[in-house]
Amino acid sequence: MKKIEFTTALRELLKELPQKDIDGYIEYYSEMIDDRMEDGLDEAAAVGAVGSPAALAEEILVDHKVEKWPKLRVPQGWEWALIILGFPLWGSLLLTLLVVTLTVYASLWSIVILAFAAVPLCIFGAVLLLANIITGSMGGTELVLFYTGTAIGALGLAIFMFFAAKWLYKVVLKNTKIGYRQIKKYTARRKEAA
Amino acid sequence: MDIQLKRGLLDLCVLAAIKTEDSYGYRIIKDMKPFVEMSESTLYPILRRLEAADLLVVYSAEYSGRLRKYYHITAAGLQRLEDFNEEWKEIVSIHNFITREESLQ
Numbered sequence: 222m223k224k225i226e227f228t229t230a231l232r233e234l235l236k237e238l239p240q241k242d243i244d245g246y247i248e249y250y251s252e253m254i255d256d257r258m259e260d261g262l263d264e265a266a267a268v269g270a271v272g273s274p275a276a277l278a279e280e281i282l283v284d285h286k287v288e289k290w291p292k293l294r295v296p297q298g299w300e301w302a303l304i305i306l307g308f309p310l311w312g313s314l315l316l317t318l319l320v321v322t323l324t325v326y327a328s329l330w331s332i333v334i335l336a337f338a339a340v341p342l343c344i345f346g347a348v349l350l351l352a353n354i355i356t357g358s359m360g361g362t363e364l365v366l367f368y369t370g371t372a373i374g375a376l377g378l379a380i381f382m383f384f385a386a387k388w389l390y391k392v393v394l395k396n397t398k399i400g401y402r403q404i405k406k407y408t409a410r411r412k413e414a415a
Numbered sequence: 416m417d418i419q420l421k422r423g424l425l426d427l428c429v430l431a432a433i434k435t436e437d438s439y440g441y442r443i444i445k446d447m448k449p450f451v452e453m454s455e456s457t458l459y460p461i462l463r464r465l466e467a468a469d470l471l472v473v474y475s476a477e478y479s480g481r482l483r484k485y486y487h488i489t490a491a492g493l494q495r496l497e498d499f500n501e502e503w504k505e506i507v508s509i510h511n512f513i514t515r516e517e518s519l520q
Contacts, residue, residue, distance in 0.1 A: 246459070249440065252483060253455050256441035259479070271455055280456050 222268045224254050234278035238285060246281060329393050336386030343379035347372040425453065427499050429461050430470060430492050437487045462486060470495055 222230075228247050235243045250271055257267035271277075296304060350372035354365055428451055432443045440458060447453055465471045470492035475482045 245463075248484070249459050250455065252439070253441055255481060256439070256483075260441075277456055284460060 222265060224251065224264055224268055227254065227268045227271070227274055230274035231278060234274055235281060238281075242285075250277070326397075333386060333389045333393055336382055336389055339382040340379045340386065343375045343382060347375040347379070350375070425451070425457065426461055426465060426470075427496065428453070429458065429465060430488060430496055433471060433486050433488045434493070434496060437485045439483050439485050443486070465492070 228251055231250065232243060232247055235246060253271050254264075254267045257270055258264060262270065350368045354368055354372075428447055429443060432438055432446050438446070440455070440462070444453055444455065444458060462471070462473075466473055468491075469489055471486050471488050474485055474487065476485055477483075
């Protein structure tokens with residue numbers, strides 16, 4: 222690899238860092254390559270000896286990620302006053318956010334419950350129809366056929382809804398667990414940085 | 416080796432490399448090679464840390480038509496090396512104690 226390819230590649234990989242830091246790294250490794258070439262290595266060997274841009278960038282970004290989390294600090298005296306004064310604003314916003322989140326989450330579970338509820342309802346409907354047919358309170362063979370068909374359809378729907386409900390239940394549960402774990406990871410990382 | 420311990424020791428190595436005369440990145444690594452293996456990617460954060468702690472200063476000087484960064488140890492840096500000499504005596508006596516226990520068994 223040529224030196225210019227190396228620096229271009231490295232620059233690209235580090236692009237999310239502050240410009241000053243990027244320039245520092247590029248200058249540093251550029252110098253290393255130049256010094257190695259002076260020692261007698263050709264350009265490709267010198268660049269190779271310094272390392273691959275990808276490997277170097279990975280290390281560098283890991284170092285920088287540790288600095289990314291701002292340290293949590295205790296608010297000072299006057300900052301507390303500001304927090305207390307602003308409570309009506311951020312308090313109600315926070316409350317709204319909580320309520321909305323809980324409502325959405327509850328709705329998800331309502332769907333699951335409804336799906337499960339649909340099962341006995343469909344079965345019940347089917348039973349009713351069949352009962353009517355058997356006791357003969359329905360008139361006409363066409364009607365009987367129609368209601369028999371509907372009853373069978375309802376039973377089929379019940380079976381389908383049962384499996385759909387089971388699936389929905391699993392999905393909501395799984396995503397709840399994932400969400401919970403993410404929240405734990407996030408709070409743990411912030412605690413670590415503090 | 417414990418990573419924190421190694422980090423501190425490598426910092427001292429770099430300071431020692433520029434103790435008697437100013438040096439530059441590649442040469443620091445070369446000088447350390449018979450004693451300690453250090454890669455470029457390890458050296459860079461050390462140099463930045465030492466500079467931030469005012470244990471060394473950086474300046475650019477011309478060399479063969481290009482600019483090269485040189486590192487110069489400060490008084491504080493020299494003091495740090497002195498302090499380590501004292502710390503070393505303590506480490507030796509701790510080690511003596513640990514190995515003394517072994518010979519008693």
